[in-house]
Amino acid sequence: MRRKRIISRVFLYMTLVVLTFVFLFPLAWMIVSSFKGDLQIFSDMTSLQAFLPPLPGDVEGHYFQNYIEAFQRVDIMGYIINSLIYTIGIIIFGLLVNSMAGYALARFRFPLVGFWLGLIIATLIIPPESIFLPLYVLVYNLGWVNTFTGLIVPFIANAFAIFLFRQFFMDFPSELEEAAKIDGCSQLGIFFRIIVPLSKPVFATVAIVLFINHWNDFLWPLVVASDESIRTIQIGLQYFMNEEPVRWGQVMAALTVATIPMLLIFTFLQRYYVQGLTHTGSKN
Amino acid sequence: MDSLKKQEEAEVYPKEPKPGRKPKQQRKKGLSAKRREALTGYFFLSPAIILLGIFLLYPMGAAFYYSFTDFYILTPDDRSFIGLDNFMFVFQDPEFIQAFWNTVYFTVIVVPVQLSVALGLALLINRKLKFRVFFRTAFFSPVVMSLVVVSILWTFMYNPSEGLINEMLAMIGIPEQPFLTSPDQAMNSIIAMSVWQGAGFQMMIFLAGLQNIPNHLYEAADIDGASPWQKFVHVTLPGLRNVSLFIFITITIAAFKLLVQPMIMTQGGPLGTTKSLVYHIYEAGFAYRDVGYASAMAVVFTVIVLVITIVQRILVKEERG
Incomplete structure (x- = not known):
């Protein structure tokens, strides 16, 4: 009996190790290769050396050679800054607009409140991909092509975020607000001085969900921000991938740099993200 | 938008005190408080509603x-009404039909495979383990990379002559595969990568679902002498039903919107075998600038997505009812 248990444990850990390899090897190869010259990338590929960092003696020139050269060839830092302006812009305005809407739907009684809630939830079904063309025509007519306004404004209002905020505020005890009302605090005051400071978790969750979605955005920035000065990192990577001569090590360096912001978010804010996930998973 | 304006007007105008009436008494009865609440409500709600109206509904x-x-x-002012011509053409366009079946194929394979992989990973990890956090992080790590990064990385790995995967296959004696350059393998290669990238995300949702199953159900099953398999079928699976349905619906819709992978890895080739619906719509609209025809396809695409959503909702309701 005991022997059987040990065998099954060994089998379990072997499965886990194999799976870990399957899920991690591309990431490991990407990072490790970003520090190698192209010739070494190819020669290492035939052995496990492909996943090991280069020995100091093997590196031609500087350890960060690929990074330096990639940054010189294209403006990767500029693309990342553009992506940050785009995502953070959406987050700041999105948190304000959507939290207010969620609060209105959760707290106030007014005519048509049910209609607006239903309409907002119904818009969740519309695939964004199917409206990009008329949206582009609209943004073009507004003169917003190749501007941050054109990138950001269409995505400030977000039905999913409104829904998340509403769910959170529904569970929020209303005694505090009533006390503040008696003290003569205005509705705006109540919202910004009492509700917002006490709702950090839901603001964090929505901010992270928005960051992840829009940091990874591809189609909209591709069509609206075609100018190089406003190009986001995801689009920049696609151009860099095909830029002749294709240098594998430099591409891996660019991919690694583009992953760092997401890596930081997940490392430090995973708690809020998983909370948000669990919340959506169980509420739906 | 109009109805919103009317609403606001209707709320504002009666508020003006009319001569000869008794506004003070009205206020005491609380009517004004009600109106003020409605106005404040619309003040909080209107920015979102206006933005959604302009940038989504319009x-x-x-x-x-x-x-x-x-x-x-290129000729925006010279447009005329041509009735159903665009829609007639949609269903005769061989590229649209091919893109439709490519997308269906991708969805029909990705959804069950990704769902099972995610569930399998969650079950493997949901127990007392050494290095549990490490394993969980490893399975989740592909999610951290964007779809663009992953697509570029795997394009290099799938490279037939000097790619990493063929070199690794060679180590265990498997001959060189063409992957993305072959009409037979290109879509399957994209599917494998997509499952690899996405499964960790659903694994996390499954893990949360597993932790919500009350422990006493397992204890009761133990007392009844249930085998691990019986516990899985009669306790775990029913406990995960809501979570599974949620994941099932979201993956299906997401899979149907396939775009980034073929756009970056194959440009829809070889021989159009990886061209997806959204990709075809994008090309018609933004590359060929045929807004009318692309819009017709977008409408058809929206209807398809709506039908999938509604059918799934009905199935879910029937099962629950």
């Missing part, structure tokens, strides 16, 4: 309108 309507016209981006 383009929806515009897509519908354009789909009945021969709108061409």
Whole structure:
């Protein structure tokens, strides 16, 4: 009996190790290769050396050679800054607009409140991909092509975020607000001085969900921000991938740099993200 | 938007005190408080409603309108109503039909495979383990990379002559595979990568679902002498039903919107075998600038997505009812 248990444990850990390899090897190869010259990338590929960092003696020139050269060839830092302006812009305005809407739907009684809630939830079904063309025509007519306004404004209002905020505020005890009302605090005051400071978790969750979605955005920035000065990192990577001569090590360096912001978010804010996930998973 | 304005006007105008009436008494009865609440409510709600109206509902309507016209981006003023011509052409367009079946194929394979992989990973990890956090992080790590990063990385790995995967296959004696360059393998290669990238995300949701199953159900099953398999079938699976349905619906819709992978890895080739619906719509609209025809396809695409959503909702309701 005991022997059987040990065998099954060994089998379990072997499965886990194999799976870990399957899920991690591309990431490991990407990072490790970003520090190698192209010739070494190819020669290492035939052995496990492909996943090991280069020995100091093997590196031609500087350890960060690929990074330096990639940054010189294209403006990767500029693309990342553009992506940050785009995502953070959406987050700041999105948190304000959507939290207010969620609060209105959760707290106030007014005519048509049910209609607006239903309409907002119904818009969740519309695939964004199917409206990009008329949206582009609209943004073009507004003169917003190749501007941050054109990138950001269409995505400030977000039905999913409104829904998340509403769910959170529904569970929020209303005694505090009533006390503040008696003290003569205005509705705006109540919202910004009492509700917002006490709702950090839901603001964090929505901010992270928005960051992840829009940091990874591809189609909209591709069509609206075609100018190089406003190009986001995801689009920049696609151009860099095909830029002749294709240098594998430099591409891996660019991919690694583009992953760092997401890596930081997940490392430090995973708690809020998983909370948000669990919340959506169980509420739906 | 109009109804919103009317609403606000209706709320504002009666508020003006009319001579000869008793506004003070009205206020005491609380009518004014009610109105003030309505006004404040609309004040909080209107920015979101206005933005959604302009940037979501209006383009929806515009897509519908354009789909009945021969709108061409370079000649925006010269557009005329052409009835159902665009829609007639959609169902005769061989590229659209091919893109439709490619997308269906991708969805039909990805959804069950990704769902099972995610569930399998969650079950493997949901127990007392050494290095549990490490394993969980490892399975989740592909999610951290964007779809663009992953697509570029795997394009290099799938490279037939000097790619990492063929070199690794060679180590265990498997001959060189063409992957993305072959009409037979290209879509399957994209599917494998997509499952690898996405499964960790659903694994996390499954893990949360597993932790919500009350422990006493397992204890009761133990007392009844249930085998591990019986516990899985009679306790775990029913406990995960809501979570599974949620994941099932979201993956299906997401899979149907396939775009980034073929755009970056194959440009829809070889021989159009990886061209997806959204990719085809994008090309018609943004590369060929045929807004009318692209809008017609977008309308058809929206209808397909709606039908999938509604059918799934009905199935879910029936099962629950």
